[in-house]
Amino acid sequence: MPSGRTEVQVRPGVEDDLAALTDLYNHYVRETPITFDTAVLTPKERRPWLLSHPEDGPHRLMVATDADSQEILGYATSSPYRVKPAYSTSVETTVYVAPDAGRRGVGTLLYGALFEALSGEDLHRAYAGIAxxxxxSTRLHERFGFRYVGTYREVGRKFGRYWDVAWYEKEL
Structure with missing residues (x-):
C-alpha cells in the first residue's frame, strides 16, 4: 500500500492467540493505568478469560491482525457487565490496541466488527469504563454512540496514585 500501512483483518479470537493477547494486555498492565490489573499475567492465568469469549453469544472476542504477518494489532471484547441474572442483557465492552498500532483505525475496525457480531444477540446496553x-478511548466510544453517564472518582489505585473512571453507555 502506498501509505506504508498494511491491511488489517478482524476475526474472532481463538486459543492460538492466547500468548500474543496476553503479551498485549501485559503491556497495559505494566505501563499504563488503562487496566487496573497490577501484576502481569501468564497465558495459563489468562486462559479462562479467553474461554469465556466464544465465537457466538453475547460475550465475544474480536482480534485484529496484520493481513500479511498475522501479528495481533489489538482486540475488543464484550463481557458480562455483572454476574446477577437481571444484568444478562448488558455487556461491558473494551478495546486494546498494540502500542505500535495506534492511529491506524484498528480500534474502529474492532468495535465495528464487535457491534456487528452483537447485533443479533438479546442485548439492551453496552457499558465502557475509561480510566x-x-x-x-473517549473519542472512539463517542464515535460508536456511547454517551457519558458519570465518573467514579479515585476508584482505582495504581502507580502510587488514584485514578478516576468515566462510564459510558450505548443502546444496543
Missing part, C-alpha cells in the same frame, strides 16, 4: 485521562 482518565484517555482522550483516544
Amino acid at each position: 482518565q485521562p484517555n482522550e483516544a
Whole structure:
C-alpha cells in the first residue's frame, strides 16, 4: 500500500492467540493505568478469560491482525457487565490496541466488527469504563454512540496514585 500501512483483518479470537493477547494486555498492565490489573499475567492465568469469549453469544472476542504477518494489532471484547441474572442483557465492552498500532483505525475496525457480531444477540446496553485521562478511548466510544453517564472518582489505585473512571453507555 502506498501509505506504508498494511491491511488489517478482524476475526474472532481463538486459543492460538492466547500468548500474543496476553503479551498485549501485559503491556497495559505494566505501563499504563488503562487496566487496573497490577501484576502481569501468564497465558495459563489468562486462559479462562479467553474461554469465556466464544465465537457466538453475547460475550465475544474480536482480534485484529496484520493481513500479511498475522501479528495481533489489538482486540475488543464484550463481557458480562455483572454476574446477577437481571444484568444478562448488558455487556461491558473494551478495546486494546498494540502500542505500535495506534492511529491506524484498528480500534474502529474492532468495535465495528464487535457491534456487528452483537447485533443479533438479546442485548439492551453496552457499558465502557475509561480510566482518565484517555482522550483516544473517549473519542472512539463517542464515535460508536456511547454517551457519558458519570465518573467514579479515585476508584482505582495504581502507580502510587488514584485514578478516576468515566462510564459510558450505548443502546444496543
